[in-house]
Amino acid sequence: MNFENRMKITAIETLVCHARMRNWVFVKVVTNEPGLFGWGEATLEWHTRSVVGAIEDLSQLLIGEDPTSIEHLWQMMWRQHFWHGGNIVRSTAIAGIDIALWDIVGKLHGVPCHKLWGGPVRDFIRLYCHLGGGDMEHFYRTPVDNAKRFAELAQQAVSEGFTAFKSMAVPPTMPIEGLKQIKAADACVSAMREAVGDDVDIMVDCHARPSPAMGMQFAKALEPYGLYFLEEPCWPESIEGLAAINAAVSTPIATGERITHLAGFRDLFAQRACDVCQLDITHCGGLSEARRIAALADAYRIALAPHNPQGPISTAASLEFGFSQPGYVICEAVHADVPWRRDVVQESFTIDRTTRTVTRNTAPGLGVSVNEDEIRRHPFQQEVLQRVFYADGAVGDW
């Protein structure tokens, strides 16, 4: 599309910030309007160099284009040059740019992004944390044979004000295993429930470690504890397995963080494979595609709880989305992955630390300001590898 004297994208930059488990990939879309630029995030663990390269490839389509024609640009990024955008690297790259474009349009109109989409629809958003606040050791490496430690970390989350938290109480298992691991998961969840009582919401992320058969056993064993949701009880590729588990237990089944586009969610929803949609705004093509996925989820009355263990711009995007989406129920947030998290990005939303609830941002766009000098203090490093092997040496799922 051609317009005279239009605003133009002049550059798309990536700034990589090494944050231990992840390299945060921040995306800056710069315009020819002095001082007007937008921020996005395209963090994808263990694929940092690929995503940075994909953003460079996509930028060839966008330089010189009007940043306010977001849907037109999204269509170009998704469809042009033959290969569609659904692979995880490209959909993440598209997301980073798309989020930054919405930030630009919010700034241009002087309103927070949620107002561009008809919001706000609620007064506050509840946060849930990872056990240990999201640092690698506590969340990912607390062994499931230590139920007492799970209970201690659960109490710690509650003492920090959280009313909901997520744990990884389901260990890697071979496609079929005996009772030992089921009993271990049961003991961990039992200990956490005992420690925090019935008023706190507990989530368990299986990380798609189990097979459908094992996922069914874990789901049934944990059903009595009234989990808020049980996440990825088997591989996302096994929609039938997810659907069978979702039908067999009253616990809401959550999935979606590895699904990158609308048609993937259509297949998931149509088979009633989940009750909680965990689209990841930084992986599913950004806020533009997330809004389409949300509309589809709404038709099935499926809740939205976006996946968000990444950096602070991803969190800001999730919250703006949440303040515009009726089906949004809770925001995933990590706060203790690196101690300098808040030195890198300053947010405009407010967290009540006694309740861990967020009141909305009133600054334009995503309401984030980014300290580029601080980012440069944490240059790219290879992410810590997280490799899993079963007892017999065969490859397992992290």
Ligand SMILES: [Mg+2]
């Ligand atoms: Mg997960």
